Amino acid sequence: MSEAFTQRVGTAPEGVWAAPGRVNLIGEHTDYNDGFVMPFALPQRALLAARRRDDERWRLVSVDLDEEHELGVDDLVQGSPGWQSYLAGVVWVLREAGHRVGGADLVISSDVPVGAGLSSSAALECVTLAALADLYDLEIEPLERARLARRAENEYVGAPTGLLDQAASTLCRAGHALFMDCRSGEVEQVPxxxxxxxxxxxxxxxxxxxxxxxxxxxxxxxxxxxxxxxxxxxxxxxxxxxxxxxxxxxxxxxxxxxxxxxxxxxxxxxxxxxxxxxxxxxxxxxxxxxxxxxxxxxxxxxxxxxxxxxxxxxxxxxxxxxxxxxxxxxxxxxxxxxxxxxxxxxxxxxxxxxxxxxxxxxxxxxxxxxxxx
CATH class of the missing domain: 3.30.70.890 (GHMP kinase, C-terminal domain)
Known part of the structure; x- marks a missing residue:
């Protein structure tokens, strides 16, 4: 990803981040009913290379689709279509929540199958949030990161999903399933x-x-x-x-x-x-x-x-x-x-x-x- 970033942006990234897709082992359509879920993270993941910019603009590049979009603050419009909305939605929701997020060049690639029910969109959101939080030294607890990523999908993209996908992509550990109470936010890593x-x-x-x-x-x-x-x-x-x-x-x-x-x-x-x-x-x-x-x-x-x-x-x-x-x-x-x-x-x-x-x-x-x- 570092090489792909350098080819598209002309300079090296400050880092590379990853977020996985997920399989829900059991607990379907229970999350938005304040119920219980038990997903686990997949090895398939979204990779994001990123670097801060001095302006309030965001360059979003998909290596897989060979597409590029550049957005300013006025372009962060809810309901915008396309893959880029999952990345832009994270920028929007962080700023809406009062976090100081400046511009960035974001170059992404993912091997999470799209449209397969394996949370390819949550992987894009969660990897973007992880990168921006690190780049801009944002102190955000893991569960709150998942909630912000869900807000991006609910309020910016317009998909009425529950918390399961983003929680799994953010909180899961290798060798474990994630038992989560979607009302309290309590989690248990179950072997x-x-x-x-x-x-x-x-x-x-x-x-x-x-x-x-x-x-x-x-x-x-x-x-x-x-x-x-x-x-x-x-x-x-x-x-x-x-x-x-x-x-x-x-x-x-x-x-x-x-x-x-x-x-x-x-x-x-x-x-x-x-x-x-x-x-x-x-x-x-x-x-x-x-x-x-x-x-x-x-x-x-x-x-x-x-x-x-x-x-x-x-x-x-x-x-x-x-x-x-x-x-x-x-x-x-x-x-x-x-x-x-x-x-x-x-x-x-x-x-x-x-x-x-x-x-x-x-x-x-x-x-x-x-x-x-």
């Missing part, structure tokens, strides 16, 4: 040693792209907020009697949404207990149940994703589910050690035979969060 358990976690990108900036994601969030109002609770995380809650809701769609969120929160809590006890294989039925809930109650899967999950189970996966915001993207599958490539290839063959796009796959290892390289 997640797949190899010791004789297992691998296959991540398969169905190549059906999704986007958070669309009506479906926003509709799910709005329906949860509507259900919470009817039930008289601050958020669906506060539903303690699911049967009573379902009986109190007349709308069948709201009943399904509530059932998913409440049962998914419970699955996260059960998964944490399993990992604390070192029982990685015990996650398998929770993955299966999570997928059924997302398919039937939250209605965020698509045929290619459902078929990939079914195929993975048929070819020997212990458990499998969609991961990410939905409407495309990736599945994860818990498989015996050494079988990820075999199962991935078998699922890919089934997908193409069914007329779905050709997928990509890899074996995921829990990796470190954002920081200077």
């Amino acid at each position: 997640f040693d797949l190899a010791a358990a004789g297992l691998e976690l296959l991540v398969l990108d169905t190549a059906v792209a999704h986007s958070h900036v669309d009506g479906e994601y926003g509709e799910r969030r709005a329906s949860c907020e509507a259900a919470a109002r009817v039930l008289g609770v601050p958020a669906l995380r506060d539903v303690t009697d699911l049967d009573a809650a379902l009986a109190a809701l007349e709308d069948e769609v709201l009943r399904r949404r509530v059932r998913h969120v409440v049962t998914e929160d419970d699955r996260v809590l059960r998964a944490v207990e399993l990992l604390r006890a070192g029982d990685v294989a015990g996650l398998a039925p929770l993955l299966d149940a999570s997928h059924v809930s997302m398919r039937d109650d939250y209605e965020i899967t698509v045929p290619a994703v459902d078929d990939a999950v079914t195929s993975a189970r048929a070819h020997g996966a212990l458990g499998a589910r969609m991961t990410g915001g939905g409407f495309g993207g990736c599945i994860i599958a818990l498989v015996e050690h050494g079988r990820a490539e075999e199962v991935g290839a078998a699922v890919a063959a089934d997908q193409t035979a069914a007329g779905h796009p050709q997928p990509r796959w890899f074996s995921a290892q829990p990796s470190a969060g954002a920081g200077r390289v």
Whole structure:
């Protein structure tokens, strides 16, 4: 990245920073319901080389797209389209929060798959925030960094995401999953040693792209907020009697949404207990149940994703589910050690035979969060 920066800017960067994509092991669409999540960071990451400028202008360069944009203060406009909005949004939100951030040249490259539900956008935001915080000596705690990055996506980009993605990209540690209470911000690094358990976690990108900036994601969030109002609770995380809650809701769609969120929160809590006890294989039925809930109650899967999950189970996966915001993207599958490539290839063959796009796959290892390289 240093060489790419020098080629584009004409001088050496002051440093290089990295922030990862993430896989959400369990806990889908629970974050904006003040619930529980458990992601881990991927080795795939965004890399950013950066250098301060003397003016209040920002040069944003994508090595991958061979594109360059230069912005001034007046160009930091909410709702601006394009990849550059994720970087510009971080500049905007830092300044909105009262942090003294001057100009910078920012050159970025990422190998986090785009549109796969692996938080490629959060990686861009979190690496930009890490770089600017270091360059301008900003004292910002890790969780607050995640919250600021989420504000950039919510308020500048216009995607109504929860805190999961940015928290994972910022806070995760290698060899661990991140158990997070999205209301209190409390986190626990839970050991997640797949190899010791004789297992691998296959991540398969169905190549059906999704986007958070669309009506479906926003509709799910709005329906949860509507259900919470009817039930008289601050958020669906506060539903303690699911049967009573379902009986109190007349709308069948709201009943399904509530059932998913409440049962998914419970699955996260059960998964944490399993990992604390070192029982990685015990996650398998929770993955299966999570997928059924997302398919039937939250209605965020698509045929290619459902078929990939079914195929993975048929070819020997212990458990499998969609991961990410939905409407495309990736599945994860818990498989015996050494079988990820075999199962991935078998699922890919089934997908193409069914007329779905050709997928990509890899074996995921829990990796470190954002920081200077």
